[in-house]
Amino acid sequence: MFWFDQLINGLTIGSVYALIALGYTLVYGILQMINFAHGEVFMLGAFAGYFVLLAVGGDDLGGATIIPAIVLAMFVAALASSSAAVVIERIAYRPLRNAPRLAPLISAIGVSVALQNIVLRMTGGRDRVYPRIFPGGSFGFGDFQVGYIQAFLIVASVLMMAALLVFIQRTRTGRAMRAVAENRATASLMGIDVDRTIVTTFVVGAALAGVAGVLQGLWIPNIRGTMGFLPGIKAFTAAVVGGIGSVPGAMVGGFFLGLTETVGRELLSAIPGVHLPNEWSDVIAFSLLVLVLVFRPTGIFGERVSRRA
């Protein structure tokens, strides 16, 4: 059914946005800095997962070997993205920790462009195509059909978000992250290793983005050096819409943006006299960003929650 399909499309891309948005929001919560290279961390994860899947058999994988292969790909992607984020933080952000805010922002944009072009060089500018190992087809009843891959993507994302919430609320490291977000100087006086906590935050955000890269690759097989740019900016939008600095805000913002682009656009188009085909998606998404910043700059989840990382 048309509307149900669009709903699923919106939720699927929304999960990808949400997973990436979490990285923006975590880093912002702790450093008040927009990590514009985060979209490229997502891209690196997609590539890492691709190479793992190729190494373990590529298109020949089948049957019961699919699950461990995908889990391995996600794990390695999370590892690769995290390592990249640690290196980026060390080289491009830490030296600028006490510089004016514009400096790390520009540095982040520089890292983003550099990473895109390094990967484009290494791949000769050509797309790589994920092995199509995930079973095609769909399930459901009657007209309400959900593709297996889309269902997998949504469920896996939600599980990871739940795990993240538990991590932040229930573990020692999570508490340290919240403390540093609250007040870096005080946290440091309380014996929290601030540098380490900041690195942990980058690692967690990057791991989520890396897994998101693999999930998207399993769904949309074409990956390339520039694939992180647009999702990166969209996820940033999602984080702001949800209330940047707020973890639940990033999740809700991601799904909200995904649904706005698909179902929201189609709903508006259903109004007689209004015609908003796909090319308006970005207009709608970024207008939403501007509107939110003008009328509710703290986003859906507002300032209070943002203070709690």
Added chain:
Amino acid sequence: MRASSRGVRWGWLAAVAALATLVAVACGDDGGGTPAAKSAQPGFKVVAVNKGQPIKIGISSILTGDLQALGIPIAQAAELAGKGVTVEGFSIAFERKDDTCSPEGGTSAAQQLINAGVVAVVGPVCSSSVIASQPLYEKAGITTVSPSSTAVASTKPAGRGVYKTFFRVTYNDAIQGPALANFAQNQLKAKSAYVVFFNDAYGQGLKDEFQKAFKGTVAGSEGFEKGATNFASIVTNIQNKKPDVVFFSGFFAEAVPFITQLREKGITTPFLSADGVRDEQFIKLAGKHAEGAYLSLPSPKLAGSVYDKFKADYKAAYQKEADTSPFTAESFDASTVIINAIKKVAQKDGDNLKIDLAKLQDAIAKSETTGAIGKIKFDAKGDNAGGETPVTFFVVKNGKFEAFKG
């Protein structure tokens, strides 16, 4: 205190968001180009080439990014035409600059080539780059010969007269668009079409020409931005509308994810597209999903002696076939047109060589060449009026482009 620091923080965030919006909008720029004033004469100069220096010809092509697989063979083919050529004892050197198939890239490449002192330029490859950069070339009096820009707007710029300094070897979309529409109606018996287009000068221009000529119903027309990979929403709309043909106006970089998602949804509607997709990369990356796709190509290569020699030389020089990507022969011809014109107008000036750019433009405008793609001569707008069969169709069969025989 707290309130003010918060104010600063959000003000700063708003600035970032505005920047992000700008970047995103700029990336989706339709290449409307600079609204150049109705300019006077082009700023032709006389270029002096010192003894021992080469004559410089610029190449504005796609050297990085998703579409470099299209742009690099074009640059190579242009260079092939100048290999070993000397004019009055002066050799020819090519300056390659990257136009990234975008308006910004086009202007940046133009500025660099103008500064480098080139006498003429092969390119730009993409219409979006042509439209944005031609005002600069016109002002500098440097003639460009594009092998591949097909948008009507390249030779019919909005809000100003025709550029004196722009010529193109391939045929434009006012020919290709209707040919595609006819093909959809007559060969594919399509009564309704769903149009998916790249939101740039080429994608929009070709889409407009197709829709103007298509006599059936256009069930829907949706655009996408550069680098788009997620076509789920469009595919759902196509599934809903059940058109007889899907017409894709854009480049292979986005055609690959699009056709993959279309076919994986089980939609078997015929896929029709044009020159931007007729590249070996499309088949390589889309694999089995590319099978049965129909593609048009303007300015077909003719099996003439010039073409055969070009094909053999290209293979010898670069170890690959020239016809795996589009517009290589056109690029070779564009380069040849420029070199022949240089030969005609270059004058010895003591030990140096003098090239009058006004005379060079004139020589190109009046040139008649039998190139690899057949006869090439230019009309008053700079379009190729050679007139040999302008559009051919291909179908993907067993992983190869096969000429379509009705």
